[in-house]
Amino acid sequence: MxxxxxxxxxxxxxxxxxxxxxxxxxxxxxxxxxxxxxxxxxxxxxxxxxxxxxxxxxxxxxxxxxxxxxxxxxxxxxxxxxxxxxxxxxxxxxxxxxxxxxxxxxxxxxxxxxxxxxxxxxxxxxxxxxxxxxxxxxxxxxxxxxxxxxxxxxxxxxxxxxxxxxxxxxxxxxxxxxxxxxxxxxxxxxxxxxxxxxxxxxxxxxxxxxxxxxxxxxxxxxxxxxxxxxxxxxxxxxxxxxxxxxxxxxxxxxLGLNQLKRLDGNNARRVENFKLYVKNLDPEKYFTDFRMDGQVNYAFIVLLRQASREKFERLTELLRSENVEFRRGTAGGGNLARQPFVRKRLPDFDPSTLKNTDFIHFYGLYTGNYPSLEKEKILELCKLLNRV
Ligand SMILES: Cc1ncc(COP(=O)(O)O)c(C=O)c1O
CATH class of the missing domain: 3.40.640.10 (Type I PLP-dependent aspartate aminotransferase-like (Major domain))
Structure with missing residues (x-):
């Protein structure tokens, strides 16, 4: 596990x-x-x-x-x-x-x-x-x-x-x-x-x-x-x-004053974690062309290269079986224009016109990246993802 x-x-x-x-x-x-x-x-x-x-x-x-x-x-x-x-x-x-x-x-x-x-x-x-x-x-x-x-x-x-x-x-x-x-x-x-x-x-x-x-x-x-x-x-x-x-x-x-002392050190680890993660993902299977300059990644982004509901289901099953926590749709759960509070107020707007957003909504998720995450675990995670 x-x-x-x-x-x-x-x-x-x-x-x-x-x-x-x-x-x-x-x-x-x-x-x-x-x-x-x-x-x-x-x-x-x-x-x-x-x-x-x-x-x-x-x-x-x-x-x-x-x-x-x-x-x-x-x-x-x-x-x-x-x-x-x-x-x-x-x-x-x-x-x-x-x-x-x-x-x-x-x-x-x-x-x-x-x-x-x-x-x-x-x-x-x-x-x-x-x-x-x-x-x-x-x-x-x-x-x-x-x-x-x-x-x-x-x-x-x-x-x-x-x-x-x-x-x-x-x-x-x-x-x-x-x-x-x-x-x-x-x-x-x-x-x-x-x-x-x-x-x-x-x-x-x-x-x-x-x-x-x-x-x-x-x-x-x-x-x-x-x-x-x-x-x-x-x-x-x-x-x-x-x-x-x-x-x-x-x-x-x-608390903020004390935490601020650790922020830069923790951020440096997040940056390295994300670099290692992106380097080891299979670019044929996953989108890996993220803008890396200036990144201080907060969570690993898993985005299928091509749309496939079946592959995405397999991916989430695999993550569950290995007890890797994740959130579907990436930040905020994906396409916010699909949320009820938006639909109610903008009934004439069709959220599916946001093509990239919808792709991320249906074929994207994130998993944890935090300063204490071990390199070996990142490599294992990539191996697991690459198996899909
Ligand atoms: C992009 C973005 N804006 C606003 C917020 C709201 O912040 P808070 O949870 O402190 O209210 C969040 C929370 O995660 C966020 O990710």
């Missing part, structure tokens, strides 16, 4: 010690100095001006879309069909219409020509998800979006440390979202972060995170403007935007 789970426990004994020490020696646990310290450490690690810690990656998605809506008004957002449900539900929740475009097999991210051909005068943003640790961006796409004045939002929830031309993903867009859910490259148990170099976006996020309150602003001019505009309201209870409560706690931030 191969016995490969999707992930290994990434909360270490040392993490628990650090957390226990903090609890014993502190009396403030709600959002405070540790959250700020983690936000600063994260900004420095990523290479951005501002980071705002929130309670999940999904919350980061929801808040980013709410800020976009506040700044740019209603319209369409171009979205990926291979992502996570909150990438799409956040677009609906903010009152935008999602426009799905097909993906590239080599990155599982949206195809750049498809993105550009779907831009209209109603497009308010492009939300691009870097899938399972593969970079989904190109310089050409960035240049074109810049030329057309279309903001880019990057979802990097499953791609911490992935780079394009040596620069970390999550630094290219107007804003980016990361998740620190238990299973990801690093964890705060639950948690997420919104990153941006834009001062206004950052200030808006601060308000959205805490009930829409003006007192959360760190820009004193903005604060004064609101107070002067609404003299009938008390500045400490001035709700400027329809906000949420999506704050993280000090406990999550303490």
């Amino acid at each position: 191969l016995n490969i789970p999707l992930m290994s426990n990434n909360i270490s004994e040392e993490d628990k010690e650090v957390l226990a020490d903090f609890i014993r020696t502190s009396d403030r646990f709600t959002n405070g100095p540790k959250v700020r310290e983690f936000e600063e450490a994260w900004s420095q690690w990523l290479g951005v001006k501002h980071s705002l810690f929130v309670n999940s990656g999904a919350s980061a998605n929801y808040m980013t879309m709410a800020v976009l809506r506040e700044l740019y008004g209603p319209g369409e957002v171009i979205v990926p069909p291979i992502a996570w449900s909150s990438d799409i539900s956040s677009v609906f929740a903010a009152g935008f219409t999602p426009v799905f475009v097909d993906v590239d097999m080599s990155t599982l991210a949206m195809n750049e020509d498809e993105i550009l051909s779907h831009i209209t005068d109603r497009t308010r943003a492009v939300l691009l998800t870097h899938v399972l640790g593969l970079n989904g961006l190109s310089q050409r796409l960035l240049d074109e979006l810049d030329r057309r004045g279309i903001p880019l939002i990057e979802d990097v929830c499953e791609s911490h440390g992935t780079t394009m031309n040596g620069k970390k993903c999550g630094t290219f867009g107007l804003a980016s979202n990361f998740s620190f859910y238990y299973a990801h490259h690093m964890s705060t148990i639950e948690g997420g972060v919104i990153c941006t170099n834009n001062d206004r976006v950052y200030q808006m996020c601060r308000m959205f995170r805490s009930h829409g309150m003006v007192r959360e602003l760190t820009d004193e001019d903005m604060k004064r403007e609101y107070a002067e505009k609404y003299p009938d309201l008390r500045p400490e209870f001035l709700f400027a935007v329809p906000g949420y409560n999506m704050r993280g706690t000090e406990l999550n931030a303490v």
